[in-house]
Every structure is written in structure tokens, then in C-alpha cells.
Amino acid sequence: MTVMDLNSDVGESFGSWSMGDDAAILRSVSSANVACGFHAGDPSVMAQTCRAAAAAGVTVGAHVAYRDLAGFGRRFLDCSPTELADDVLYQMGALEAMARGAGTTVRYVKPHGALYNTIVHHEAHAQAVVDAVKAFGGDLPLLLLPGSVAARRAERAELRTVTEAFADRGYTPEGRLVSRREPGAVLHDAAQVTERMIRLCEDGTLTAVDGSTVRIRAESICVHGDTPGSAAMATEVRAGLEAAGITVRSFA
Template identity: 55%
Template sequence: MSQVVIDLNADLGEGFGRWRLTDDEQLLSVVTSANVACGFHAGDAATMRRVCELAAERDVRIGAQVSYRDLAGFGRRAMDVPADELCAEVAYQIGALEVFARAAGTRVAYVKPHGALYNRVVRDEEQAGAVVDGVILAGGQLPLLGLPGSRLLDMAEKAGLPTVTEAFADRAYTDEGTLVPRARAGAVIADADEVVARSLALATTGSVASLTGRPVDVGARSLCLHGDTPGAVALAREVRARLEAGGVDVRPFS
């Protein structure tokens, strides 16, 4: 039987100026892929440069975490952006991060939407298409990281872009396999032992219990660990240790 392989990704570089939200240096010693904020929901030029340099030193893959232009709302507010404008803004964010990735001796390896945009492109074909068009406009054939069954991944595949399915150990799922909105009780799982157990289940069985207790098939190739939660570094270390102790090969998908 072949060994189970899983990628661990985290949202990094989510600071601005003197304000820092994530412990980038410590998390980059645990994860295998880094979703780097590109300045629209968080992050600035100096932060992007620093995170790219740290990621390159640790051989961690760099992903462009693209977002709606929403610094005040951390990219989590619903927005209506015309498709042509969103396409250009996605390409702009990828291009900005690519400059710093290349300067660090590496490249942007994939793209992942953030926050409200991530949830919108699960069902919204126009917005999903704009993200795909933005990736193509930025050049290359970058993989798109997203929720299984989403319109984003469907449209990316039709456009000839590689796709990577993703799961969340610290977020609750609906019975339909989508993420429970953060405003609902129980949407974010804070219990460390439960997050670790869900991580192992997601990696080894491809399934997780929904908020109502029903099994949801995910079958993800990458597991997201949020870096902006209390105790994120210790939790990430515990998740990786338990995965490896369970015989899971933790390495980048790209």
C-alpha cells in the first residue's frame, strides 16, 4: 500500500507596517507551503520580501494569497467587484509577490484566494472565472488551491490550470462540504486535541465530521493550518508530529 502524502499550508505575512499577526518564522519551520498575503487584505512590500526570503531558506513553497481589496476588513467582507477588475487585481497581486520570490531565489508556486473571495468562488461562476483569468494573465500555469467541488477548481481545470484540493482541520464543515460561515457558533474549532485528531483523519481517510456530525468526504491534498489563532505555532507542530507518527509523508504538493 502506498504511503499517504499530505501538504501543510498556512496563511503567512498577514501583517502591515509595524503590526504583525502571524509568527511567520516559527510557522515556516513547520509548514511545507506558505500562502503569502499580497497586500490587499494584509501584507506590505517589506513583509512579502521577508517571508519569501524565510520560505526560500527553508525550502517552503510560496503561494500568492490573493484577496479582495479590503485591508480594513482583513479580506473577510463580501464585495462585488467587476470581473475584469478582479482579474487585473489577481494578476497584480501575483506579480507583486513574484518579484520578491524571484529575488529570494525561488518562484511563486501556486495561488490561493483568501477570505470572502475564497468562499465566493465556491459557488460564483463569474468571480471564479475572474480569478482563473487573473492567474492566466499573470503568466504561467500556476496551480489553484481551493475547496473540493468548488466552481473555482472546475473552471481552472477547464482552462487547463492544475488544481489542488484543500481541507481545514480547524474549521467546521456543512453537510454539503462547504465551510461554516465564521459568524455561526462552532465555525472555528479551538480545541487543540480535536484539531489534531481531525488533521489525522483528513490525511488518512479523506473524511471529516460536519457540524451536525455527518461524515463529509474531502479527499484533500493539502491541509490548511490557520496562523492567526492563539497557540498556532504549538498546534502546527503537534499536527505535523502526529501526522508523521501516523505514517503520513508531509511534503509540498508542488
């Protein structure tokens, strides 16, 4: 691929509690997944993040999650599909208000944490997310893991799906993310990560944790904003991609 989106999770601070270096991350990425207050973020953080993204020319996306501030959205919530759809729609609406106030708009949706991983296989919750995006209107793209149930449901609903790879995460031989509870889940070597992402763009493959080669179809690459050294990693990944002749540009 000669064009690739680079995205990151931002706006994950809350009150006086700070998470990540959003200002630095926004200098490198083309798309910003802004927390909507359910796993992280609050109205002021959301507004400031949208203002910073608009000033940097970075596309804003809604980073929706289970209602789980205490667990940072990394715990499954056994809610009804209706409740989940309402929660996702609520988050999108809240972020859109802040984005408009900042002179920009929400251009896509990316589920966070446990919700992101659950809708890879959970039919009811996948449909709830799709229903919420359809109810919001505008046919916003959904940023998802390749091969997920959510991607199939979105396609049936005539929503655009954009698949992504994770720069700083390990992969299983089946093309899934290694659980954060397992060794090799998070990668910290920026040079190694950059080399992996160039390879992904050039031939669509990555090396899995067992040393095998796994094929990944991706239109976007995520660098997690809460990973230690993420700002420097995002800078190096972008520089490496551009040096390899790959244009970094938002899919939205």
C-alpha cells in the first residue's frame, strides 16, 4: 500500500488525572480516536482534545466504550443490546457536540478495549454498535479488527468498515491480538515496530508471537497513546513509513 492512516487513542485523561502525551501524538497521527467519557475523558478533556486535533489538522473519531471508568473500559459489560446501543449513541452525540464547538466534526467510530474485542465474536453486541452508528446518521465508517463479526454486520447495514493493525501489539498465529495478560502482548522497541509496519504496508504480513507469518489486511495503523514512549514511537513509525514512500493520510 502506498497510503496508510495512522491513528491513536487520545483524550484519555480525566479531571486531574493525566494519561498520555496527546499534543505530541497529534503531531504524528492522521486520525485521533477521542475518548467519549465512558472509559476515560470528561467534557473538558473531550473539548480540549477536539480543539487540539482540529488545530493539528487531524481527523476526529469517536472512541466509544463500555460504561467502565474504573476498569478503563477493559472489562466486558453484560448489558442488553438496547442499553449498549443507547450508550454508544450517547457517546457519539457528546463528542460531536465538542467537535463542533472546536470547529471540526466526528468522522468515524472506533470501539475501545473490551468492546472492541468483544464485537469480534459477540453477535448481539456487534449489532448494537452497528445500530447505534446507523441511528447517529451520516454513515460514519467503523474502524475494526479484520474478520470480526462487527465488520460483517456493518457491511450488511451498508456501513463502511476500515480494518486496522496495531503497531505496538503482538499477534497470535490466527491474526488476533495477544491478550495483555500474556507475554509479548505489547511491543516497546520503536525500531522493531517501525520495521514491522513498513513490512505490513509492503506485503500485508506480520510475524506472530510464535514466529509464524500472519497476513493482516489493514487500512489504518494504531499506536496506543497510553503505551510508555508512544509519542516517540508514533514519530518514528510515521518517519519510517514516509521514508519508505508511504503517504500517511486519514482514511476519513
